[in-house]
Amino acid sequence: MKLLNTLFLSVSVAILDTLYKGRHFQRFWVLEEIARAPYFAFISVLHLRESLGLRGQVHIDLMKEHFAQTLNETEHLEEMERREGNKYWIDRFFARHLVLFYYWVNVIYYMVDPINAYDLSEKIEWHAADTYSKYLEIDPQDEKISAIMQDEIHHAQELSQAIRLIT
Numbered sequence: 258m259k260l261l262n263t264l265f266l267s268v269s270v271a272i273l274d275t276l277y278k279g280r281h282f283q284r285f286w287v288l289e290e291i292a293r294a295p296y297f298a299f300i301s302v303l304h305l306r307e308s309l310g311l312r313g314q315v316h317i318d319l320m321k322e323h324f325a326q327t328l329n330e331t332e333h334l335e336e337m338e339r340r341e342g343n344k345y346w347i348d349r350f351f352a353r354h355l356v357l358f359y360y361w362v363n364v365i366y367y368m369v370d371p372i373n374a375y376d377l378s379e380k381i382e383w384h385a386a387d388t389y390s391k392y393l394e395i396d397p398q399d400e401k402i403s404a405i406m407q408d409e410i411h412h413a414q415e416l417s418q419a420i421r422l423i424t
C-alpha cells in the first residue's frame with residue numbers, strides 16, 4: 258500500500274504541476290482546501306468508533322491531534338484566500354469537487370487501514386512542506402509562508418507519531 262500511496266502522490270503532483278504552473282497562491286489554496294479532508298475523515302471515523310464504545314487514551318489523543326490539525330489547515334486556507342488563491346471559479350470548482358471525493362476516500366481508507374491512511378497523509382504533508390520551501394526560494398522574506406511550512410512539517414511528524422501510537 259505504501260508504494261500505491263507514493264504512486265498516487267506522484268500522479269497528483271504531476272497533475273497539479275501542470276495545472277498550476279506559475280500560479281502559486283491558487284495552487285496553495287487548492288492544496289490547503291484538500292489538506293483538511295483527511296483530518297475531517299479521521300475525526301469522523303474516530304467519532305464512529307467512539308459511538309460504538311471503542312474509546313481509550315490513544316483514541317482521545319488522536320482526536321485532539323486531528324482536531325487541532327483541521328483548525329490549523331483552515332487557518333492556512335484563510336491565508337491563501339487573503340492572497341486571492343480562490344479568486345477564480347474554475348479553481349473553486351476543481352478543489353471543492355475533489356475534496357468531496359478525497360474526504361470519502363479517506364473515511365474508507367482510515368476505517369480499513371489506518372496505518373496506510375496516515376502514511377498517505379504524511380507523504381502529502383511532506384510534499385506540502387516541500388512546495389512551500391520551493392516558494393521560499395523565490396520569496397525568502399515571506400514569513401507567513403515560512404510559518405505555514407513549519408506547520409506542515411509538524412503535521413507530517415505528528416502523523417508519523419500517530420502511526421507509532423496505533424502500531
Ligand SMILES: [Fe+2]
Pocket residue numbers: 289292329330333385409
Ligand atoms: Fe496546510
Ligand SMILES: [Fe+2]
Pocket residue numbers: 292330382385408409412
Ligand atoms: Fe498540513
